[in-house]
Amino acid sequence: MIPYFDAHCDTIYRLDDLSRRGREETLRENTVHVDLQRNAAFSPRAQFFALYGDAAQIPAGQHWQFCRRLHHRYCREIAANPDLVSHCTTGAEVDKAVASGRSAALLSIEGADLLDCDARRIPEVAAWGVRLLNPVWNRANMLSGTNCEEPGRGLSGAGRDFIRVLEEHHIYPDVSHLSDPGFWDLMKIARRPVVASHSNSRTLCAHRRNLTDDMFKAIRDSGGVVGINLYTDFVGPGEAGQTNKTDQILRHIEHFLILDGQKTICFGGDLDGCESLAGGINGVQDIPKLYAAMARRGYDAGLLYDIFWGNLRRIL
Numbered sequence: 001m002i003p004y005f006d007a008h009c010d011t012i013y014r015l016d017d018l019s020r021r022g023r024e025e026t027l028r029e030n031t032v033h034v035d036l037q038r039n040a041a042f043s044p045r046a047q048f049f050a051l052y053g054d055a056a057q058i059p060a061g062q063h064w065q066f067c068r069r070l071h072h073r074y075c076r077e078i079a080a081n082p083d084l085v086s087h088c089t090t091g092a093e094v095d096k097a098v099a100s101g102r103s104a105a106l107l108s109i110e111g112a113d114l115l116d117c118d119a120r121r122i123p124e125v126a127a128w129g130v131r132l133l134n135p136v137w138n139r140a141n142m143l144s145g146t147n148c149e150e151p152g153r154g155l156s157g158a159g160r161d162f163i164r165v166l167e168e169h170h171i172y173p174d175v176s177h178l179s180d181p182g183f184w185d186l187m188k189i190a191r192r193p194v195v196a197s198h199s200n201s202r203t204l205c206a207h208r209r210n211l212t213d214d215m216f217k218a219i220r221d222s223g224g225v226v227g228i229n230l231y232t233d234f235v236g237p238g239e240a241g242q243t244n245k246t247d248q249i250l251r252h253i254e255h256f257l258i259l260d261g262q263k264t265i266c267f268g269g270d271l272d273g274c275e276s277l278a279g280g281i282n283g284v285q286d287i288p289k290l291y292a293a294m295a296r297r298g299y300d301a302g303l304l305y306d307i308f309w310g311n312l313r314r315i316l
């Protein structure tokens with residue numbers, strides 16, 4: 001069977017959003033990109049579920065409450081499906097879930113705005129088992145500018161303190177969405193591996209959400225990982241005349257391989273976090289198409305295992 005460990009999806013937000021519109025769907029089986037039944041086609045299998053919300057859409061003073069509601073939804077979905085999934089915090093717990101034939105579910109938070117950018121809330125989310133946290137989503141906040149709002153502003157003093165406390169609590173800072181100066185400020189102070197959970201190559205697709213070659217190398221040298229994002233806008237159109245859509249995704253992987261990324265590349269598909277996926281992917285059920293395309297192009301079994309499982313598993 002095909003292994004699959006993905007570093008970023010917004011399925012919990014999507015289910016919560018559907019509930020607010022009066023439509024109840026579940027993590028077990030749903031009409032969005034990721035559910036536990038479709039996920040069961042992989043072995044071993046693990047998924048980071050992000051707690052995400054657009055800070056600008058949440059009423060002032062309610063961000064932490066919103067974050068706790070999403071966490072409660074995550075806990076409820078995991079508890080309702082003990083036959084299919086286990087909540088995991090460490091690599092050993094992931095291995096245990098895998099050995100029992102279940103999906104390993106892990107937690108991340110996209111945007112420190114959901115913690116009111118308050119480092120004093122970090123111990124609580126660490127106790128939930130959060131292992132990855134983006135200091136910013138697209139909205140600039142008191143910690144940093146982002147790729148699209150105040151992109152020239154780096155980490156503030158509060159931002160640096162926030163990163164330090166994250167690392168003390170074994171939460172990896174996630175640089176996807178961060179401004180370029182924020183990225184380099186963070187790399188300067190990071191003492192542990194740094195993660196870009198869902199970002200591609202800017203050399204191939206010139207979007208500020210993607211990583212320059214120097215950024216990729218800095219993450220590689222920190223011992224961290226970079227998750228390949230399947231959102232069409234970050235994959236880009238491919239080369240002229242390129243008809244095989246899967247190849248448009250593979251060229252990001254192959255560019256990172258040229259940068260010695262064998263132990264750095266993983267997936268962070270952004271499923272349920274974007275409107276359209278590239279490469280003929282319509283949900284987690286289509287990931288085997290990517291695996292098959294990579295095998296056809298001669299990726300050896302060890303490399304496939306590292307990209308689909310080993311690299312992300314290693315950092316936990």
Ligand SMILES: [Zn+2]
Pocket residue numbers: 110176177198273
């Ligand atoms: Zn994102």
